[in-house]
Amino acid sequence: MEEMAIVFSPKYYEHNTGRDHPESSRRLKTVMRELKRLNLFSATTGCQLVEPELASIENLELVHDPEYVGLVKRICELGGGLLDLGDTVVSPKSFEVARYAVGGARKAVDSVLDGNYQKAFALVRPPGHHAGPYYGAGFCVFNNVAVAAAYLIEQHSFERVLILDVDAHHGNGTQEIFYDSEKALYMSLHEDPREFPGTGFVDEVGEGAGLGYNVNVPLPFGTGDEEYMKAFDEVVVPVARQYEPQFVLVSVGYDSHYGDPVGKLQLSAAAYESIFKKTLDLASTVCQGRLVAVLEGGYNLGQLGKLAALTISRMADFSYSMKDGTPPANSNVARRARRVIEKVEKAHSAFWKLRA
Numbered sequence: 001m002e003e004m005a006i007v008f009s010p011k012y013y014e015h016n017t018g019r020d021h022p023e024s025s026r027r028l029k030t031v032m033r034e035l036k037r038l039n040l041f042s043a044t045t046g047c048q049l050v051e052p053e054l055a056s057i058e059n060l061e062l063v064h065d066p067e068y069v070g071l072v073k074r075i076c077e078l079g080g081g082l083l084d085l086g087d088t089v090v091s092p093k094s095f096e097v098a099r100y101a102v103g104g105a106r107k108a109v110d111s112v113l114d115g116n117y118q119k120a121f122a123l124v125r126p127p128g129h130h131a132g133p134y135y136g137a138g139f140c141v142f143n144n145v146a147v148a149a150a151y152l153i154e155q156h157s158f159e160r161v162l163i164l165d166v167d168a169h170h171g172n173g174t175q176e177i178f179y180d181s182e183k184a185l186y187m188s189l190h191e192d193p194r195e196f197p198g199t200g201f202v203d204e205v206g207e208g209a210g211l212g213y214n215v216n217v218p219l220p221f222g223t224g225d226e227e228y229m230k231a232f233d234e235v236v237v238p239v240a241r242q243y244e245p246q247f248v249l250v251s252v253g254y255d256s257h258y259g260d261p262v263g264k265l266q267l268s269a270a271a272y273e274s275i276f277k278k279t280l281d282l283a284s285t286v287c288q289g290r291l292v293a294v295l296e297g298g299y300n301l302g303q304l305g306k307l308a309a310l311t312i313s314r315m316a317d318f319s320y321s322m323k324d325g326t327p328p329a330n331s332n333v334a335r336r337a338r339r340v341i342e343k344v345e346k347a348h349s350a351f352w353k354l355r356a
């Protein structure tokens with residue numbers, strides 16, 4: 001049994017996106033219901049509930065432009081509205097709640113740095129990985145995981161932080177924030193990004209000092225466990241091992257699951273289990289197990305709680321199983337996915353030792 005921090009506060013329910021919005025407070029309510037059903041916060045699981053702190057404005061400005069931070073504050077003070085041309089909604093309380101989401105990711109990192117916990121999961125909302133230096137997008141207000149990484153780099157002198165993004169969508173904000181830095185390696189497996197967010201292609205490999213430190217694996221719609229894990233084994237694991245991160249952050253979105261109404265990948269729970277098993281192995285080999293997961297997307301309210309519980313069970317090493325079956329494989333999609341993996345290997349062969 002491992003000591004693990006679950007960072008959460010009911011304050012996260014107060015970011016109100018309105019009726020029928022997929023990114024609603026019901027997401028975290030269903031997760032907490034499942035964790036309580038499991039009696040997760042009893043002594044036997046090794047998990048403890050930890051309260052997030054309110055992120056300071058300086059913390060937000062580690063990755064966001066002060067003008068953008070001020071804009072979000074003003075829109076919320078005026079009663080809320082849209083941050084983009086799509087459906088990134090804020091309500092009067094959202095500025096404060098989004099600061100608690102950033103503070104939750106930071107608290108998770110601090111819990112591990114302090115040595116109080118080996119691992120942590122920040123169960124936060126609004127999500128963060130689509131938020132860039134000057135903008136909110138894709139339901140994201142501030143970039144929680146990016147602030148956590150910048151905090152490690154700027155305030156704790158870390159030189160190599162891995163951000164692994166397994167949300168169904170490309171984390172365009174995270175990529176942009178660290179595009180020219182070698183201190184954060186951003187690796188993302190995601191669905192074909194042509195529809196959304198329009199970035200996340202193979203040839204976006206970083207620039208300047210960050211050249212080679214941005215790895216995108218854009219998989220075709222419908223990609224299932226087998227090809228996803230092939231990309232994980234052939235790209236993510238070898239690159240991560242060569243990078244030797246001092247800290248591993250995971251942007252975990254559950255919208256890559258086949259039951260998700262928003263994401264278009266076809267992973268089963270078994271893939272999430274493998275992702276975490278391999279990432280935990282990696283963290284224990286290269287950085288004394290220092291691993292923090294930060295919640296991004298995931299919109300199937302019937303499965304979200306179980307998928308989060310499954311992740312936590314792997315991180316805290318207790319038994320939990322989720323039976324969800326496996327969607328049928330599509331050989332045409334599989335073939336196209338394998339071609340993408342080959343392209344990624346080629347694009348990165350100048351920077352990393354890969355099969356290509």
Ligand SMILES: [Zn+2]
Binds near residue numbers: 167169255263297298
């Ligand atoms: Zn997503």
